[in-house]
Amino acid sequence: MTQLALVIDLNVCVGCHACVTSCKEWNTSGGAGTMGDQNPYGADPTGTFFNRVQTFEVGEFPNTETVHFPKSCLHCEEPPCVPVCPTGASYKRKEDGIVLVDYDKCIGCKYCSWACPYGARELDEQQRVMKKCTLCVDRIYDMTMAPEDRKPSCVKACPTSARLFGDVHDPASEVSVAIRESGGYALMPEWGTHPANHYLPRRKTRIKIHEDELERADNPLKVDRQLPKPAMAEPTLDDVTTW
Amino acid sequence: MHPAFSVIFLTTLIGAAQGLFLALFTAQSYAAFKLLPQPDAHDFYGQGSVLALLLLAAGLGASFFHLGHPERAWRAASRWRTSWLSREVIVLPAFMGVVFLYGLAHWLDWHPVLTTLPGGLPVDPSAILGVAGTVLAFALFLCTAMIYACLKFLAEWHSPLTVANYILLGGASGFTLAAAFASHTAPELVGFLAGWAAILTAAGFVSRCASLYRNCRLKPKSTLRTAIGVKHPRIVQKTQGFMGGSFNTREFFHGKGVALLRSIKWFFLLAAFLLPLAMLAIGMQGGAGVLAMACLIQYLGLLAERWYFFAQANHPQNLYYQSIA
Numbered sequence: 001m002t003q004l005a006l007v008i009d010l011n012v013c014v015g016c017h018a019c020v021t022s023c024k025e026w027n028t029s030g031g032a033g034t035m036g037d038q039n040p041y042g043a044d045p046t047g048t049f050f051n052r053v054q055t056f057e058v059g060e061f062p063n064t065e066t067v068h069f070p071k072s073c074l075h076c077e078e079p080p081c082v083p084v085c086p087t088g089a090s091y092k093r094k095e096d097g098i099v100l101v102d103y104d105k106c107i108g109c110k111y112c113s114w115a116c117p118y119g120a121r122e123l124d125e126q127q128r129v130m131k132k133c134t135l136c137v138d139r140i141y142d143m144t145m146a147p148e149d150r151k152p153s154c155v156k157a158c159p160t161s162a163r164l165f166g167d168v169h170d171p172a173s174e175v176s177v178a179i180r181e182s183g184g185y186a187l188m189p190e191w192g193t194h195p196a197n198h199y200l201p202r203r204k205t206r207i208k209i210h211e212d213e214l215e216r217a218d219n220p221l222k223v224d225r226q227l228p229k230p231a232m233a234e235p236t237l238d239d240v241t242t243w
Numbered sequence: 244m245h246p247a248f249s250v251i252f253l254t255t256l257i258g259a260a261q262g263l264f265l266a267l268f269t270a271q272s273y274a275a276f277k278l279l280p281q282p283d284a285h286d287f288y289g290q291g292s293v294l295a296l297l298l299l300a301a302g303l304g305a306s307f308f309h310l311g312h313p314e315r316a317w318r319a320a321s322r323w324r325t326s327w328l329s330r331e332v333i334v335l336p337a338f339m340g341v342v343f344l345y346g347l348a349h350w351l352d353w354h355p356v357l358t359t360l361p362g363g364l365p366v367d368p369s370a371i372l373g374v375a376g377t378v379l380a381f382a383l384f385l386c387t388a389m390i391y392a393c394l395k396f397l398a399e400w401h402s403p404l405t406v407a408n409y410i411l412l413g414g415a416s417g418f419t420l421a422a423a424f425a426s427h428t429a430p431e432l433v434g435f436l437a438g439w440a441a442i443l444t445a446a447g448f449v450s451r452c453a454s455l456y457r458n459c460r461l462k463p464k465s466t467l468r469t470a471i472g473v474k475h476p477r478i479v480q481k482t483q484g485f486m487g488g489s490f491n492t493r494e495f496f497h498g499k500g501v502a503l504l505r506s507i508k509w510f511f512l513l514a515a516f517l518l519p520l521a522m523l524a525i526g527m528q529g530g531a532g533v534l535a536m537a538c539l540i541q542y543l544g545l546l547a548e549r550w551y552f553f554a555q556a557n558h559p560q561n562l563y564y565q566s567i568a
Contacts, residue, residue, distance in 0.1 A: 052484035086319035086329035108311015119560025122490035128311030
């Protein structure tokens with residue numbers, strides 16, 4: 001069975017908020033209605049977002065590390081927000097595992113937001129219904145788009161490719177390989193919600209340089225220095241040979 | 244959590260109405276077995292049911308203010324298989340219907356004997372409706388409480404004590420109201436009803452104190468470490484991603500100081516339990532004014548209790564919203 005999800009690489013995320021703005025831009029322009037903002041240019045602006053980037057500092061100065069942490073609906077495999085919904089407006093799609101809200105059935109009782117430990121749901125003050133990430137369900141199946149564009153808007157926007165999108169139930173998919181080989185993990189595993197979205201941890205970047213890499217292995221006689229040095233006007237050896 | 248007044252009024256008003264109905268039917272049952280004098284059915288049971296219905300209607304009305312789309316509220320009856328909220332939406336009108344019929348049977352003095360119990364006790368429609376109403380009243384207490392108790396993320400609510408509190412506090416306020424009401428319509432029952440109100444208030448005090456004791460010793464299951472998946476003992480949020488407020492910063496924080504929270508706790512322990520207990524003890528001998536006062540003070544106390552119930556619950560999503568910038 002398919003379970004579409006995002007895999008977010010915290011080692012690569014630079015906290016630029018491009019995913020936040022592109023998400024808002026795409027989803028506020030869609031057929032489902034705007035993501036309302038209140039007082040957008042006033043002293044206390046507020047509005048609906050499906051995606052946020054937060055920043056945490058880990059460790060104690062001077063040994064600190066900054067972790068930028070994008071957060072959106074995790075499309076849990078056991079979504080606690082779905083069974084509590086009294087109207088059935090919140091549902092999990094069987095065909096691809098996306099958790100969605102039917103805005104025409106939602107009564108705006110906010111109970112699902114209480115039942116989500118991640119705070120992934122926000123009540124739209126304008127439409128008075130609960131909203132959350134749809135994994136750009138109106139993009140990923142849009143056959144009028146080029147295949148490379150059939151991805152969530154946040155994934156397309158990420159300048160560092162920190163966001164991967166795919167089927168986490170397909171062991172050969174890019175996301176499954178990333179989870180398996182780069183230590184992918186789920187948030188708050190203690191609640192048994194089995195989030196479909198995964199995060200890749202920060203990694204230490206180390207380069208091991210071997211002795212022979214500092215010397216030219218194809219120059220056993222160590223005669224580099226004796227190569228003729230061209231005059232200033234002449235083309236250098238790099239220009240005329242292919243090595 | 245942010246306490247919503249719509250829900251505070253809903254839960255306290257229908258709790259009192261359920262308690263009042265249980266008090267009426269308890270008195271009727273005792274009277275049927277000749278353990279209590281028979282009151283004027285039209286006045287006590289009939290008008291008492293009207294009072295319960297008014298409270299239920301007021302609670303139902305308050306609940307609509309909680310909804311973003313009240314005109315779609317009928318849809319909320321559809322997911323009763325999984326959602327306690329949906330179950331409450333079904334049980335509440337059903338209970339109202341039974342209370343209405345129960346009151347109507349008494350109001351019209353409609354008491355045809357349908358059957359007789361082995362002891363020769365006649366069974367009339369009001370007895371059957373009373374049993375049905377009792378079952379529904381307890382079902383409604385269960386639904387209302389389980390809406391909160393079933394949320395495992397909110398450890399303060401996720402306990403059988405939540406169910407016990409809703410039953411006992413609703414019962415206590417309903418019996419106190421019944422005692423105050425009986426002092427006008429059925430003075431011979433005041434001692435009995437005030438006695439039960441005192442017992443329920445005392446039991447509610449014990450169970451609410453038990454939940455307060457439990458809640459102040461809870462250890463949160465989620466931490467910033469599990470929230471973002473970084474295994475380091477020292478993690479500090481630097482920004483939550485926006486500087487204005489959001490639904491997440493409004494809905495899940497009460498925004499009040501520790502001092503106010505603590506004073507509300509002491510207020511409700513006094514006003515919902517200790518003061519009404521003393522006044523019920525005085526009013527047991529009969530004193531309409533004292534009982535009315537007990538009822539009013541207990542209701543104010545329960546409003547504070549319900550406010551505190553919501554404010555005290557700490558949602559794990561708050562881990563993600565600790566620092567603006």
